[in-house]
Amino acid sequence: DIQLTQSPSSLSASVGDRVTITCRASQSVSHYLHWYQQKPGEAPKLLISVTSNLESGVPSRFSGSGSGTDFTLTISSLQPEDFATYYCQQSYSTLFTFGPGTKVDLK
Amino acid sequence: EVQLVESGGGLVQPGRSLRLSCAASGFTFDDYAMHWVRQAPGKGLEWVSGISFNSGSLVYADSVKGRFTISRDNAKNSLYLQMNSLRAEDTAFYYCSKDKAFRYFDSMDFWGQGTLVTVSS
Numbered sequence: 559d560i561q562l563t564q565s566p567s568s569l570s571a572s573v574g575d576r577v578t579i580t581c582r583a584s585q586s587v588s589h590y591l592h593w594y595q596q597k598p599g600e601a602p603k604l605l606i607s608v609t610s611n612l613e614s615g616v617p618s619r620f621s622g623s624g625s626g627t628d629f630t631l632t633i634s635s636l637q638p639e640d641f642a643t644y645y646c647q648q649s650y651s652t653l654f655t656f657g658p659g660t661k662v663d664l665k
Numbered sequence: 666e667v668q669l670v671e672s673g674g675g676l677v678q679p680g681r682s683l684r685l686s687c688a689a690s691g692f693t694f695d696d697y698a699m700h701w702v703r704q705a706p707g708k709g710l711e712w713v714s715g716i717s718f719n720s721g722s723l724v725y726a727d728s729v730k731g732r733f734t735i736s737r738d739n740a741k742n743s744l745y746l747q748m749n750s751l752r753a754e755d756t757a758f759y760y761c762s763k764d765k766a767f768r769y770f771d772s773m774d775f776w777g778q779g780t781l782v783t784v785s786s
Binding site: 559590592594596601602603604607608613643645647649652653654655656657658659 | 700702709710711712715722724726727760765770771772773774776777778779
């Protein structure tokens with residue numbers, strides 16, 4: 559199975575901060591790496607697919623990059639509605655896996 | 666509007682069985698793979714199982730292989746998860762999700778609100 563790790567596991571930030579979350583795969587997933595946002599009590603929401611493709615309706619302050627084993631999700635200017643948990647997920651292998659999540663909360 | 670509505674969750678004793686259902690609407694169901702993803706209370710997301718658009722490919726996480734069976738009925742726009750030999754560690758919210766790619770496995774672009782399965786004596 560392809561294992562995904564995320565760093566940091568949590569972070570505290572202020573509105574307006576630039577936030578970067580890293581996802582690392584145990585082997586290459588090519589560009590088949592996706593990012594989700596989940597708020598308490600809600601279902602996950604797809605933010606970015608295949609590394610850098612921003613989903614419809616997702617603000618442009620979100621961006622993704624990377625390839626192979628190392629990927630990043632960047633929020634250029636954190637907004638109040640962005641406080642949530644973020645997960646990466648790979649679909650390179652059909653044994654799909656999620657990362658453990660990164661919780662972003664208010665400093 | 667895409668809608669996914671899960672049902673069938675509840676309290677079940679260890680070793681017993683439960684069948685989850687997901688009713689889909691708002692898209693051409695038989696063009697997309699579907700998944701089940703679970704989340705234990707306060708924990709992260711765990712992919713459980715996926716099924717291709719035509720049921721030709723069924724895939725399972727190691728943690729449920731041999732105990733859970735995914736299926737779909739394209740005529741009824743419905744997805745199912747038969748869960749046998751349930752264990753306490755299967756306790757979680759179970760989400761039904763739609764794959765984004767046309768007739769392929771990729772990311773999950775729509776999710777239901779989840780149904781809670783509690784395995785306890």
